[in-house]
Amino acid sequence: MKSYRKELWFNLPTRLGFVNITQQVEACLKESGIQEGLTLVCAMHITASVFINDDESGLHHDYEVWLEQLVPHEPTGKYWHNRTGEDNADAHMKRQVMGREVVVAVTNGKLDFGPWEQIFYGEFDGRRRKRVLVKIIGE
Amino acid sequence: MKSYRKELWFNLPTRLGFVNITQQVEACLKESGIQEGLTLVCAMHITASVFINDDESGLHHDYEVWLEQLVPHEPTGKYWHNRTGEDNADAHMKRQVMGREVVVAVTNGKLDFGPWEQIFYGEFDGRRRKRVLVKIIGE
Amino acid sequence: MKSYRKELWFNLPTRLGFVNITQQVEACLKESGIQEGLTLVCAMHITASVFINDDESGLHHDYEVWLEQLVPHEPTGKYWHNRTGEDNADAHMKRQVMGREVVVAVTNGKLDFGPWEQIFYGEFDGRRRKRVLVKIIGE
Numbered sequence: 297m298k299s300y301r302k303e304l305w306f307n308l309p310t311r312l313g314f315v316n317i318t319q320q321v322e323a324c325l326k327e328s329g330i331q332e333g334l335t336l337v338c339a340m341h342i343t344a345s346v347f348i349n350d351d352e353s354g355l356h357h358d359y360e361v362w363l364e365q366l367v368p369h370e371p372t373g374k375y376w377h378n379r380t381g382e383d384n385a386d387a388h389m390k391r392q393v394m395g396r397e398v399v400v401a402v403t404n405g406k407l408d409f410g411p412w413e414q415i416f417y418g419e420f421d422g423r424r425r426k427r428v429l430v431k432i433i434g435e
Numbered sequence: 436m437k438s439y440r441k442e443l444w445f446n447l448p449t450r451l452g453f454v455n456i457t458q459q460v461e462a463c464l465k466e467s468g469i470q471e472g473l474t475l476v477c478a479m480h481i482t483a484s485v486f487i488n489d490d491e492s493g494l495h496h497d498y499e500v501w502l503e504q505l506v507p508h509e510p511t512g513k514y515w516h517n518r519t520g521e522d523n524a525d526a527h528m529k530r531q532v533m534g535r536e537v538v539v540a541v542t543n544g545k546l547d548f549g550p551w552e553q554i555f556y557g558e559f560d561g562r563r564r565k566r567v568l569v570k571i572i573g574e
Numbered sequence: 575m576k577s578y579r580k581e582l583w584f585n586l587p588t589r590l591g592f593v594n595i596t597q598q599v600e601a602c603l604k605e606s607g608i609q610e611g612l613t614l615v616c617a618m619h620i621t622a623s624v625f626i627n628d629d630e631s632g633l634h635h636d637y638e639v640w641l642e643q644l645v646p647h648e649p650t651g652k653y654w655h656n657r658t659g660e661d662n663a664d665a666h667m668k669r670q671v672m673g674r675e676v677v678v679a680v681t682n683g684k685l686d687f688g689p690w691e692q693i694f695y696g697e698f699d700g701r702r703r704k705r706v707l708v709k710i711i712g713e
Contacts, residue, residue, distance in 0.1 A: 297436050297575050297713050299610040301681055332438040333572055334475060336612060336677050340688025342627045348535055349481045349527055354515030358524050359531075362506065367640065376632030385636050388627055392637075392672055394531055396626055399475050399538055399677055401570035403440055408568060410479025429686060431679035433611055433712065434572065435436050436575050471577040472711055473614060487674055488620045488666055493654030497663050498670075501645065533670055538614050538677055540709035542579055547707060549618025573711065574575050 300328035300432040303340070308422035311369075312390075314356045315417040317346075317428065321400075322407060324430045331405045333434015337415055338397035340427040343387035345394035345418035363390045363420075387420035394418045402434055439467035439571040442479070447561035450508075451529075453495045454556040456485075456567065460539075461546060463569045470544045472573015476554055477536035479566040482526035484533035484557035502529045502559075526559035533557045541573055578606035578710040581618070586700035589647075590668075592634045593695040595624075595706065599678075600685060602708045609683045611712015615693055616675035618705040621665035623672035623696035641668045641698075665698035672696045680712055 302324050306315060321337055337346045349355070367389040372378045375385030398415060401408035417428055441463050445454060460476055476485050488494070506528040511517045514524030537554060540547035556567055580602050582595060599615055615624045627633070645667040650656045653663030676693060679686035695706055 297610075299681075299712070301679065301686070332436075334473065334570070334612065336679055338677070338679070340691065342688075342690050347531065349531070350516075352516055352519065354518055355524060355527055357515045359528070362528055366505070366644070376635045377628075377630055379632055380630065385633060388633055389637070389640055392625065392627070395534065395673065397677055399477070399536055401440065401475055401477070401568060403438075403570070408440070408570065410481075410566060410568075412481050413479065427688060429679060429688075431612070431681070431686065434438070471575075473612065473709070486670065488670070489655075491655055491658065493657055494663060494666055496654045498667070501667055505644070534673065538616070538675055540579065540614055540616070540707060542577075542709070547579070547709065549620075549705060549707075551620050552618065573577070 297433060298330050298435060302430045304428040305425060306417055307425045308419045311422050312360055313419045313422060316351050316414055317417050318415045321415055321430055325402060325407060325432060328432045330402055330432050330434040333402045333432060335400045335402055336397060336431045338429050340429050343384050343391055343421035344426055345391045346398055346428060347394045347418055348398050348413050348415055350412055351414045384421040390420040436572060437469050437574060441569045443567040444564060445556055446564045447558045450561050451499055452558045452561060455490050455553050456556050457554045460554055460569055464541060464546060464571060467571045469541055469571050469573040472541045472571060474539045474541055475536060475570045477568050479568050482523050482530055482560035483565055484530045485537055485567060486533045486557055487537050487552050487554055489551055490553045523560040529559040575711060576608050576713060580708045582706040583703060584695055585703045586697045589700050590638055591697045591700060594629050594692055595695050596693045599693055599708055603680060603685060603710060606710045608680055608710050608712040611680045611710060613678045613680055614675060614709045616707050618707050621662050621669055621699035622704055623669045624676055624706060625672045625696055626676050626691050626693055628690055629692045662699040668698040
């Protein structure tokens with residue numbers, strides 16, 4: 297069994313945003329030399345997500361509006377977590393809706409995807425350096 | 436390490452619906468001959484889910500009602516994604532709530548499940564042919 | 575390839591609650607002797623979650639309040655699932671929001687975590703004995 301590990305770093309200029317990381321994960325897979333196995337891609341921070349969906353800017357706008365309705369950032373004082381001096385309680389919940397991680401099959405040395413699947417880093421408390429872990433196991 | 440791959444195809448007659456695919460995944464596992472490992476079951480489309488929950492029709496009705504409250508299909512014009520000519524923005528969000536994938540342990544050649552765990556395909560934009568990927572790795 | 579399996583048991587005194595199980599999972603990993611691979615940690619029951627987030631009691635309070643807003647427990651009669659004699663339909667939905675499972679990379683014999691990642695058992699229908707499965711594969 298082979299294994300491969302890499303960290304991808306991000307620093308988004310906004311509090312909330314989405315970055316297509318599919319090509320970076322494909323580059324990791326190529327570098328790993330693994331032909332058959334599983335790829336884990338996960339946020340290493342608890343106010344961020346990794347998820348698979350469509351690379352369409354209108355949809356990303358819709359996600360922002362919808363997540364803000366489900367878990368409003370303000371008034372920040374209504375969240376007990378923010379009494380610790382943070383203002384990011386909503387980000388910890390938005391991340392649960394969008395998910396921490398994806399597991400992607402590796403087949404014939406490629407990410408085994410349907411026609412529109414793209415991997416995204418979802419940031420809900422940006423303006424700081426944060427990481428995504430790519431771990432691949434297989435042969 | 437062994438690996439196994441199969442696609443399962445679906446074409447639901449309704450926009451939204453749930454299909455119990457546990458037996459199909461069990462058949463894949465048997466065919467793979469793998470005794471110890473991990474099974475990934477994931478939607479290959481971004482308006483569908485694979486999830487594990489109860490095979491109880493009342494609960495499935497409750498899921499439909501609840502998902503429609505969280506992300507109404509209509510008015511379709513309120514979603515920017517639908518300006519692309521689609522009407523399925525809500526389906527992209529419902530899929531995030533229910534999840535893209537499950538990872539199931541394989542122990543002694545069986546899906547290693549608790550008493551009520553069943554695997555479902557969740558469709559949120561049906562009336563077309565769509566796929567689920569089953570990938571198993573192990574020994 | 576090595577594989578390891580263990581069940582962790584819980585019996586929470588309340589309907590809803592969160593338990594930090596990180597140390598128990600670390601003990602499993604140590605016992606497994608696996609240095610490189612993947613760890614699956616999943617609820618074996620469909621009204622419970624395993625998720626990764628912050629070990630901060632204010633945040634856990636916020637999760638409770640928010641989940642109750644998204645899926646109120648009462649009036650229990652509004653859920654068709656509860657016509658079966660259950661009163662836990664809401665628990666089946668709360669578990670979908672928080673997730674069934676996490677997959678954690680194993681690197682150099684450790685859970686490969688960012689600075690604040692902690693694994694939690696999330697209970698939404700407690701006051702009974704329930705299980706979490708830890709399955710580790712690798713070398």
